[in-house]
Amino acid sequence: MAEMLKVENIHKTFHPGTINEKIALNGVNLSLEEGDFVTVIGGNGAGKSTTLNAIAGVWPIDSGKIYIGGDDVTKLSEHKRARYLGRVFQDPMTGTAASMSIEENMAIAARRGQKRGLSWGITHKERDTYRALLKTLDLGLEDRLTNKVGLLSGGQRQAVTLLMASIQKPKLLLLDEHTAALDPKTAAKVLAISDKIIAENHLTAMMVTHNMKDAIAHGNRLIMMHEGRVILNIAGEEKKKLTVEDLLHQFEKVSGEEFANDKALLS
Amino acid sequence: MTILMSLDPMALFRSMPGAFAQGLVWGLMALGVYITYRLLDFADLTVDGSLATGGAVAVMLIRGGMNPWLALVFAFLAGMAAGFITGILHTALGIPGILASILTQISLYSVNLNIMGRSNQAVSVDKYNLVVSLRYISDSNSTKIRLFATCILLCAAVVSILYWYFGTEQGHAIRATGCNQQMARAQGINTNFHTVIALMLSNGLVGLSGGLYAQYQGAADVNMGRGAIVIGLAAVIIGEVLFGKLCAGKHFAFAYTMLSVIGGAIIYYIVMNIVLWLKLPSDDLKLFSAIVVIIALSVPYLKSKYGKKGVRVNG
Numbered sequence: 317m318a319e320m321l322k323v324e325n326i327h328k329t330f331h332p333g334t335i336n337e338k339i340a341l342n343g344v345n346l347s348l349e350e351g352d353f354v355t356v357i358g359g360n361g362a363g364k365s366t367t368l369n370a371i372a373g374v375w376p377i378d379s380g381k382i383y384i385g386g387d388d389v390t391k392l393s394e395h396k397r398a399r400y401l402g403r404v405f406q407d408p409m410t411g412t413a414a415s416m417s418i419e420e421n422m423a424i425a426a427r428r429g430q431k432r433g434l435s436w437g438i439t440h441k442e443r444d445t446y447r448a449l450l451k452t453l454d455l456g457l458e459d460r461l462t463n464k465v466g467l468l469s470g471g472q473r474q475a476v477t478l479l480m481a482s483i484q485k486p487k488l489l490l491l492d493e494h495t496a497a498l499d500p501k502t503a504a505k506v507l508a509i510s511d512k513i514i515a516e517n518h519l520t521a522m523m524v525t526h527n528m529k530d531a532i533a534h535g536n537r538l539i540m541m542h543e544g545r546v547i548l549n550i551a552g553e554e555k556k557k558l559t560v561e562d563l564l565h566q567f568e569k570v571s572g573e574e575f576a577n578d579k580a581l582l583s
Numbered sequence: 584m585t586i587l588m589s590l591d592p593m594a595l596f597r598s599m600p601g602a603f604a605q606g607l608v609w610g611l612m613a614l615g616v617y618i619t620y621r622l623l624d625f626a627d628l629t630v631d632g633s634l635a636t637g638g639a640v641a642v643m644l645i646r647g648g649m650n651p652w653l654a655l656v657f658a659f660l661a662g663m664a665a666g667f668i669t670g671i672l673h674t675a676l677g678i679p680g681i682l683a684s685i686l687t688q689i690s691l692y693s694v695n696l697n698i699m700g701r702s703n704q705a706v707s708v709d710k711y712n713l714v715v716s717l718r719y720i721s722d723s724n725s726t727k728i729r730l731f732a733t734c735i736l737l738c739a740a741v742v743s744i745l746y747w748y749f750g751t752e753q754g755h756a757i758r759a760t761g762c763n764q765q766m767a768r769a770q771g772i773n774t775n776f777h778t779v780i781a782l783m784l785s786n787g788l789v790g791l792s793g794g795l796y797a798q799y800q801g802a803a804d805v806n807m808g809r810g811a812i813v814i815g816l817a818a819v820i821i822g823e824v825l826f827g828k829l830c831a832g833k834h835f836a837f838a839y840t841m842l843s844v845i846g847g848a849i850i851y852y853i854v855m856n857i858v859l860w861l862k863l864p865s866d867d868l869k870l871f872s873a874i875v876v877i878i879a880l881s882v883p884y885l886k887s888k889y890g891k892k893g894v895r896v897n898g
Contacts, residue, residue: 372769398771411769413762416755424759427752428771434748437755480770 319386320520321348321488326370326380328544340366341377342544348488348520348537355531356524357563358541364524365406367541368490371522373397385487399429402481402519404474404494404510411477414466418457418476421465422446425480449479453509471502475509482513489514489521496526507534528560540567595860600720600727602856606849607734608715608795609814611741613822613848614841615662615788616815622749623761623781628684630815632691633665633786634808637793639698642706642803651714655794662790663783665691670779695805703804706797713798737795741788742841748784749837757781789815813872814851820879822847851875 328341341363348354356364370377371384373394382390384400405411412421423438423446443461450458453475457468465473474494481489491510495503511534514521525531531538538555540548540563547570550558612634619627637658644654665687672683696702708716719730748754759767760777767774789811797803826843855872859865 394768395771395773398769401769403769405765410763410765413759413766415762416758420755420758424755424767424770424772430771432752432756432772434751434753437750437752 318350319347320350322383324381327378328370329378339544344546346546350520351518352537353514353521353535354537354539355535356522356539357531362541363544364541365492368492372401372403400487402486402489404477404481404491406493406496408470408473408497412465412473417462418465419443419446419461422480426483428484471498471506474506478509478513482517485517489519491523493524528563532558598856602852603849604734606852607738608799610738610845610848612789612792613815613818613844615785617819617844618781618785622758626681628812629665629669629687629786630789630812631808632688633662633789634793634811635695635805636661636665636691637790638797638803638807639695641794642704642797643698645706645711655791658794659787659791663787666782666786670782674775674778703802705802708801715795715799717799738845746838810869813876817851817872817876818848819844821850
């Protein structure tokens with residue numbers, strides 16, 4: 317098994333030297349093997365999404381190293397790093413271009429990591445591929461290839477974004493609370509689609525979630541973050557036996573405080 | 584009543600071909616504005632300067648003996664250079680878009696004066712075989728037909744090329760950049776690069792339009808682009824309001840949209856001619872143009888804010 321992601325002691329402080337100074341990442345270490353699907357939990361401000369953004373290169377990190385598929389990507393800009401990554405965001409608006417059609421969005425995603433020249437942005441052959449892919453979602457989108465993405469519901473947009481993230485097989489799939497903005501029923505459906513896409517394409521994935529049940533039910537590994545660090549790293553058989561009570565208990569033990577997060581407790 | 588009696592319907596009728604030609608010429612500029620304002624979501628005020636740059640470059644080259652058609656190519660390139668500067672100021676130097684474009688526009692005033700050596704330069708249709716000219720309308724029927732054929736073919740060619748270009752991978756990347764930068768970068772699109780490219784293409788068209796307009800009116804003037812952005816916006820919005828429903832959902836929707844922008848420019852000039860024909864003071868034309876744009880921009884906003892039909896498309 318090859319190492320797909322290696323995050324070495326990364327640090328990030330926002331607004332350093334000001335009254336708003338915030339140490340967001342305080343020495344994060346993480347290593348993912350090919351095919352690993354890790355769920356990431358933690359309270360608000362623990363550094364979950366910040367870690368994903370650091371891996372995606374949204375801004376430069378202060379120190380540390382990030383390797384994807386063995387390549388050092390620490391210094392690469394966001395759009396150059398995109399060739400390694402599939403990303404789905406919390407806000408369904410973020411992952412797609414609303415004023416462009418479904419097929420155009422997919423065609424853009426299919427060219428991730430490639431040079432964009434003056435050949436047609438979408439070909440007839442591609443359309444058939446996209447129609448087939450959309451059919452697997454079972455949302456009736458296969459007949460709406462030329463509809464603008466802005467006309468779709470949040471759940472439909474997340475499903476399309478998931479397809480876009482995997483259409484050009486990424487070395488790492490980053491799911492940043494991608495069901496948090498959806499109603500429970502839609503969220504469950506999008507999660508099921510995520511599982512399916514990850515399994516079928518044998519993707520290595522990270523999924524940030526506020527929902528402890530989801531974090532336990534999905535993936536083969538689980539990490540918990542607190543104050544910019546990974547404080548818990550559970551894998552294999554141990555993860556399968558995990559319960560929400562275990563997690564809460566572990567959290568209190570490791571962090572020395574109560575897990576005071578309504579969203580996490582209520583779920 | 585007496586004012587109405589004093590109006591000559593024939594005068595209005597005679598002014599229409601001119602308005603039509605002017606609309607076609609400025610339609611190219613409006614297409615440039617459409618690219619930045621609608622596709623790139625960038626309020627680019629460079630156009631007020633780059634229009635005059637295109638005019639100045641074309642006129643000086645024609646006076647130097649260059650073929651008027653070839654001079655238009657250089658007007659296009661000069662416009663692209665102006666767009667490039669705005670793009671670099673914005674993307675590489677981090678200056679907010681609208682300010683970057685104002686800085687370029689102001690600089691271009693000096694540049695244009697330097698190109699021409701003074702504030703205006705004439706290019707006579709008697710001395711040079713110009714591509715378009717106001718005089719072709721009155722000279723003879725054959726020159727009139729030639730003028731309109733030239734303008735229409737030029738517009739058709741530009742629309743065709745843009746239709747192709749925005750269907751390419753690069754065109755898609757520009758549209759994604761304009762629509763959602765976060766998504767674009769996540770899909771590996773260099774948003775800075777494509778912002779610059781779009782600004783260059785847009786201002787290239789504006790420069791081309793300036794080169795044509797200078798030939799049309801027989802002179803380039805350092806102030807010829809003043810308020811061009813407002814005319815461009817007016818054309819875009821008039822086109823959308825009047826023809827928008829016709830374009831939606833069609834197979835060649837994007838081509839229809841571009842044609843409607845040119846149509847918007849033509850209607851703008853027809854309305855301006857009517858305003859002049861009504862003997863309203865021409866000093867107020869720019870105020871009138873601005874009001875048209877203000878109304879057109881604010882109505883959709885107010886409708887969505889207070890209207891019952893405000894539909895939100897997300898779920």
